[in-house]
Structure formats: C-alpha cells, structure tokens
Amino acid sequence: MKKKVEDYIYELEQLIELADQEKDKYLFQDPAYEIMDEIEELGNAFDFVEPIFLLVERSPDIDFGGPGPFGSFLEKFYRNGYEDILVKSLQRKPKKYTIFLLERLCNDESNPKREEYCTLLDSLKK
Template sequence: MIVVIAEVLPQLDRFDTDSGSLEELHEICDRLSACDDARDAVPRVLKFIEQNPHADLGCPGPLVHFLEQFFRSGYEEALASSVEQRPTLLNAWMLNRLINGTEGNEKRRYRLVMERVAAHASDSEVRKLAAEFLGR
C-alpha cells in the first residue's frame, strides 16, 4: 500500500495535543516515515511544533525522531528557520542537539540562532533554556 503525505498530514493537523496520546503521534509519524515523499513533511511537522509550544510532544518524542531522520538532508536549515520564526522549548532543544552534532561554520551558524533566541524569544522559559544551552 502506497502512502502519501497528503493523506497523513491531515491526521497530524487534527491531532489534539490535550487528549491525544503519544502512541497516536507515533503512529502518525510512522505513517509519515513510510511515505516516499516523507521529507516533504518536514516544514509541516515543524509548523505543528511551533503551533503547540506548550504541548507534551514527548522527549525527544516521535516528532523529533521523524524529523531527525532527515539530518544532512535539509532538515537543519528548516529547523533553524523554525526556531527563528517561533522558538519553542522543543525546537530550541532540537537546535541544541543539532549544535552538538555539527562542527565549524555550521555549528557557529546554529549557535548564532540560539544566541538570538536567548536574547529575544518572547517566552521567558525558552530564553532561559537557550541561555542554559549556551552555558550562561
């Protein structure tokens, strides 16, 4: 059976972060991962994280596992953009994992994003977490 993201993403959009289970979120992510065009779902999954900044989405959780399978396939820049647009505890945490997994100019670029979050995020919890990641 061929699964395409256009059939799965509406399930993510309908996922109720108050009453939905992590098991249900795992199932959605498993279905997304099975899609030939799964990488195309990265922006929508990041947007879902942005739109649910205080939801318990796991730690690291199925969304992080789904996204990180695209490490070195464009995920990095999409994540950095997401954090710059709307920093949340989860995407800042993911950015820290990215910082820890890169070197050189790439690492410096992502640290600069984290520095901006630590200085300017509207959510004080996110600012504090970013500062901790930076060793402040």
C-alpha cells in the first residue's frame, strides 16, 4: 500500500514527540533525514511543503536543526513557492524555527522580496 502525505506527517509527528519527551533532538533529526529523502523521491514532493509548516506550527519548539531535515527539504523549493507558504505560516503562528527560515531568506541579497521579508522579520522580533 502506497503511503499518503498524512502517513509521512504522522511519522514525523511521532519523532517530534519522542525528541521532545526525551529532550534529544537527534531522535527527530536523524530518522527525519531518511523520511525526507523518501519524500523527495516521490513525484509530489511539493505537496509536503505546507503540511510540514503546519506540523512545525503545532509542534513544541524542539531543535529542528539548522536548517536540518525540514529546512534542507523545504529550501529545495526556494523561488518556487516555498517563500509564500513560509510567510503564511509565520502569519498564522510564528515559531523559532520558521523565524530562522525567514532569516535565511533575508540573507539572500539577490531576492527581490528581501526588504519585505526583513520587514516581516523585524515585526516578529518585537
């Protein structure tokens, strides 16, 4: 039986819960890289971008990595829709991790929306 988006998100959610309970980020990060690699091989990898942000929004503030398995995956869609979904996530429920991802957008001096991202970042830091 083929796994669905929800199945992968559930697996990741379980890893996040375990890492939070045990206070060990590697209980999430190490296996999550394998899951993200599996997702990348699917033909619909972009379909996972928003569900991953929703997962981060409802998760405790664990160390997701810098950029970690999520960031490495999400940033593959940079300039292909990832930024808009990140901004929507930040508008709904900013988290340490999504603010970190926004900071990375602000570091790209060639990004035409850099000023907009930096303004949003400044407002979130207040």
